Amino acid sequence: MERTRSKRVQNLPETVHSLIGLRSHLTSSWVKSVSNIAKNVSSSSEISSTSKEEDDSAFIEEQSIRNQLSTLTVQVNDQNKRRRQILNEFLDLKGNIRVFCRVKPLDSKNMRAPVASDTRNVFIKLTESKRKTYNFDRVFQPDSSQDDVFLEIEPVIKSVMDGYNACIFAYGQTGTGKTFTMEGLPESPGIVPRAIKGLFKQVEESNHKFVIKFSMLEIYMGNLRDLLVSQGTKPIGPIPPSLLIHTNPKGEIGIENLVTRKVKDFDEVFKLYKLGCRNRATAFTNSNSASSRSHCMIRVSITCAGATERRRVRNKIWLVDLGGSERVLKTKATGRRFDEGKAINLSLSALGDVINSLQRKNAHIPYRNSKLTQVLKDSLGQDSKTLMLVHIGRKEDDLCETICSLDFATRAKNVHLGQEESKEKQEKKETVMMNLQKTLETIEKDREATLKEIRYLNETLEKLSGKPHVTEEAEEVDEIREEIQVTPKLRRNKSRRASDVFCSFMRPTASSNRRLSGADFSPISSGPGSKSRRNSMAHVRSESVCLPMMKNVYDSLCDSSERSVSKSTCAMSQNRADDAATVYSQDISECDIKLVVSEHKTEVQQTGQGSARKACSKIGIFEKNVNRKTEFSRINSWLRSQSENRSCVLDKKPRRLNKNISLGRSSNGDQTSEDIEESKAGIKHPLLLKDVFELEYMCSAETEDQILSIYPNPNEEDYASLHHLPSFRYDGLSQHIDDAWFGVARSANREQDSHASGLLLELKQPLPNSQKGLAFVEDVAPPLLRPQGILVERGRGAHTFMQKLEALCYRTLVGVGLIDVSYGSDFFNGLTQ
Numbered sequence: 040m041e042r043t044r045s046k047r048v049q050n051l052p053e054t055v056h057s058l059i060g061l062r063s064h065l066t067s068s069w070v071k072s073v074s075n076i077a078k079n080v081s082s083s084s085e086i087s088s089t090s091k092e093e094d095d096s097a098f099i100e101e102q103s104i105r106n107q108l109s110t111l112t113v114q115v116n117d118q119n120k121r122r123r124q125i126l127n128e129f130l131d132l133k134g135n136i137r138v139f140c141r142v143k144p145l146d147s148k149n150m151r152a153p154v155a156s157d158t159r160n161v162f163i164k165l166t167e168s169k170r171k172t173y174n175f176d177r178v179f180q181p182d183s184s185q186d187d188v189f190l191e192i193e194p195v196i197k198s199v200m201d202g203y204n205a206c207i208f209a210y211g212q213t214g215t216g217k218t219f220t221m222e223g224l225p226e227s228p229g230i231v232p233r234a235i236k237g238l239f240k241q242v243e244e245s246n247h248k249f250v251i252k253f254s255m256l257e258i259y260m261g262n263l264r265d266l267l268v269s270q271g272t273k274p275i276g277p278i279p280p281s282l283l284i285h286t287n288p289k290g291e292i293g294i295e296n297l298v299t300r301k302v303k304d305f306d307e308v309f310k311l312y313k314l315g316c317r318n319r320a321t322a323f324t325n326s327n328s329a330s331s332r333s334h335c336m337i338r339v340s341i342t343c344a345g346a347t348e349r350r351r352v353r354n355k356i357w358l359v360d361l362g363g364s365e366r367v368l369k370t371k372a373t374g375r376r377f378d379e380g381k382a383i384n385l386s387l388s389a390l391g392d393v394i395n396s397l398q399r400k401n402a403h404i405p406y407r408n409s410k411l412t413q414v415l416k417d418s419l420g421q422d423s424k425t426l427m428l429v430h431i432g433r434k435e436d437d438l439c440e441t442i443c444s445l446d447f448a449t450r451a452k453n454v455h456l457g458q459e460e461s462k463e464k465q466e467k468k469e470t471v472m473m474n475l476q477k478t479l480e481t482i483e484k485d486r487e488a489t490l491k492e493i494r495y496l497n498e499t500l501e502k503l504s505g506k507p508h509v510t511e512e513a514e515e516v517d518e519i520r521e522e523i524q525v526t527p528k529l530r531r532n533k534s535r536r537a538s539d540v541f542c543s544f545m546r547p548t549a550s551s552n553r554r555l556s557g558a559d560f561s562p563i564s565s566g567p568g569s570k571s572r573r574n575s576m577a578h579v580r581s582e583s584v585c586l587p588m589m590k591n592v593y594d595s596l597c598d599s600s601e602r603s604v605s606k607s608t609c610a611m612s613q614n615r616a617d618d619a620a621t622v623y624s625q626d627i628s629e630c631d632i633k634l635v636v637s638e639h640k641t642e643v644q645q646t647g648q649g650s651a652r653k654a655c656s657k658i659g660i661f662e663k664n665v666n667r668k669t670e671f672s673r674i675n676s677w678l679r680s681q682s683e684n685r686s687c688v689l690d691k692k693p694r695r696l697n698k699n700i701s702l703g704r705s706s707n708g709d710q711t712s713e714d715i716e717e718s719k720a721g722i723k724h725p726l727l728l729k730d731v732f733e734l735e736y737m738c739s740a741e742t743e744d745q746i747l748s749i750y751p752n753p754n755e756e757d758y759a760s761l762h763h764l765p766s767f768r769y770d771g772l773s774q775h776i777d778d779a780w781f782g783v784a785r786s787a788n789r790e791q792d793s794h795a796s797g798l799l800l801e802l803k804q805p806l807p808n809s810q811k812g813l814a815f816v817e818d819v820a821p822p823l824l825r826p827q828g829i830l831v832e833r834g835r836g837a838h839t840f841m842q843k844l845e846a847l848c849y850r851t852l853v854g855v856g857l858i859d860v861s862y863g864s865d866f867f868n869g870l871t872q
């Protein structure tokens with residue numbers, strides 16, 4: 040229409056000209072035509088001026104909307120800023136580290152429950168007259184719903200939108216409801232789905248553009264495993280390489296090669312979460328049929344450019360379902376379950392230390408003592424928001440664990456040296472908090488109204504201009520997105536190595552590189568040319584003692600390879616402080632960390648067979664030297680605390696190892712010539728475990744029970760059972776343990792020794808069929824090479840027997856302080872002090 044009008048106006052001069060040229064033909068029709076044209080001309084000019092006016096008014100309207108929008112944006116940013124400040128003030132008053140407690144309902148109403156609670160306190164009935172009270176920022180009683188829990192969590196999620204890092208974790212004994220709280224059930228979703236939904240909702244409502252990314256990993260036996268990457272399901276495969284943790288110059292923690300997926304909505308997150316859960320390590324335990332055997336960690340990172348009121352451009356929230364704390368003795372875990380429990384306990388202990396140090400505002404925060412705390416470093420402390428949900432059960436049976444969990448939580452609480460706030464101070468604080476909350480609500484309402492108006496104006500603008508409204512900020516976000524996508528990931532085995540990028544203490548050690556390149560868990564090679572840095576540390580004891588680890592039905596559900604006890608022991612040269620530091624930061628699993636000892640050269644040089652008393656005094660000398668000369672992690676105090684309980688005998692015998700050693704009797708029952716020779720020399724050869732395998736030696740189930748009944752399981756009340764430990768005899772852990780530790784002369788032929796060295800255990804009670812004590816030697820060999828096949832062939836009886844033997848081996852090692860099982864005097868005592 041407009042186009043037709045303007046065409047007519049353009050044609051007017053031509054028409055007039057033609058009229059002039061046709062003067063001679065002036066007729067009434069001509070007059071009519073001219074008057075029509077004149078009319079048209081006037082109406083055209085009218086139309087053109089109207090359209091101009093219209094254009095102008097549209098432009099003005101657009102401009103005014105833009106002006107309004109920029110005013111409103113300033114306004115909403117201001118509101119965001121105020122909201123952030125007030126919310127932060129509110130959370131500061133509540134405490135940046137808050138501890139909640141959730142009490143699990145009893146399975147049956149008729150059960151006796153020595154645990155009671157109100158909204159702030161948990162009461163424990165210890166005896167008829169003795170009670171203990173624990174108070175928390177909030178206690179969720181057994182009938183509390185998931186809604187109640189999330190209501191307390193919500194401010195932290197808002198704070199994440201404001202650019203703060205946060206960490207929410209569930210802690211507690213196995214089976215007390217950590218996964219229930221974090222993940223929930225389809226009909227009653229837990230914190231993770233609600234928090235993520237909450238984040239997306241806020242993103243939608245916000246006037247800013249956000250990029251949200253999701254990652255999921257677990258810390259299993261001290262190794263970081265990406266849960267968004269399938270690890271394979273081979274029961275005896277190499278342990279997948281642990282992901283490396285690094286810190287960027289800004290102090291932000293990153294995890295190398297961790298899959299990080301950009302997510303647009305909750306559904307996408309949900310799919311990834313399900314995938315991650317499928318890859319997670321869970322197993323049947325005595326306490327929970329689907330027990331989490333690792334710490335499951337979800338990271339949601341948020342990036343928002345152009346929101347100057349946010350605390351930082353990129354921030355993150357960690358949602359952590361910690362592995363269940365457990366008393367290894369109570370759960371009667373053996374084999375891998377035992378190792379898992381120990382690793383979990385050690386990292387929980389490290390987490391407790393970190394939180395406690397943060398609460399006390401200590402100058403040194405021991406983040407580096409576990410992978411868990413290393414990963415969470417930038418989300419714990421400073422202005423990060425930390426929420427710990429401690430879970431307890433009410434059963435009488437679990438009282439001990441409940442007290443441990445409550446003690447752990449109390450340690451993490453913001454109670455400075457036992458000084459509780461006065462009631463008056465508390466009331467004052469509550470009033471301030473209430474006022475802040477009211478202000479917060481008003482700001483939230485105003486902010487919502489402003490956001491609504493902004494949305495309306497944006498829509499109007501879109502209609503007017505016919506194209507979506509693009510802000511400068513959105514363009515910036517796009518740039519960031521591109522930047523994130525093009526950031527090259529560090530590739531393994533490429534010329535660019537982690538060591539080129541990270542500062543010295545974060546560089547992987549030779550061992551971790553080895554692990555990366557092929558999950559090599561074999562013991563230290565003594566072969567020619569193997570002059571690795573690690574090998575040059577003559578006293579590294581790690582990966583040297585291999586006990587028979589049974590492949591049982593539960594193990595087959597897990598995909599890691601077997602583990603050797605040696606993973607929990609490690610000694611380092613004192614003059615290699617840097618090695619020790621590196622090991623702490625990168626190389627070893629958590630079970631190692633607590634046990635790392637800076638080794639020293641003792642002057643003890645004793646040879647020959649030692650009596651029990653001698654051996655005990657050797658432990659004393661060892662400890663004394665250790666105390667005097669070495670720098671320690673906790674093993675020192677643990678060993679000392681154990682010395683009274685230890686009654687086992689360290690019996691040092693330099694033994695000539697012979698691969699063809701027999702059972703001490705020939706097939707017809709006669710003594711072999713070797714036996715005769717040995718008995719002449721006064722040396723008795725014990726039965727070797729290797730021989731047990733090879734000669735298919737088995738005793739009846741009754742005999743096994745009879746033997747094993749002598750060595751009952753120690754429990755927390757009765758340490759006397761440790762007196763029944765089988766004697767432990769040194770059998771040449773030659774290359775890995777400094778002989779001076781046990782006062783033994785080193786074998787001249789180290790090379791030969793290293794092939795046949797192992798751990799020897801001797802039961803005091805001989806087997807009926809054998810005139811000799813039963814003893815075990817396990818050759819130093821990579822766990823994968825051990826004779827699993829033989830065990831499998833022997834059927835169930837062999838399995839049960841071997842499980843029991845394994846338990847015995849552990850108990851012996853515990854008794855002499857070679858391994859730390861994290862019960863009683865170690866982990867739990869540490870927490871309750």
Ligand SMILES: Nc1ncnc2c1ncn2[C@@H]1O[C@H](COP(=O)(O)OP(=O)(O)OP(=O)(O)O)[C@@H](O)[C@H]1O
Pocket residue numbers: 142143144181211212213214215216217218219220327329330331332361362363364430
């Ligand atoms: N508050 C609760 N209300 C109802 N059921 C609960 C509650 N807490 C836990 N449960 C139930 O108890 C069982 C064990 O809980 P869950 O698996 O969450 O324990 P967990 O602490 O995560 O154990 P683990 O450390 O071994 O993984 C589940 O069946 C769960 O549904």
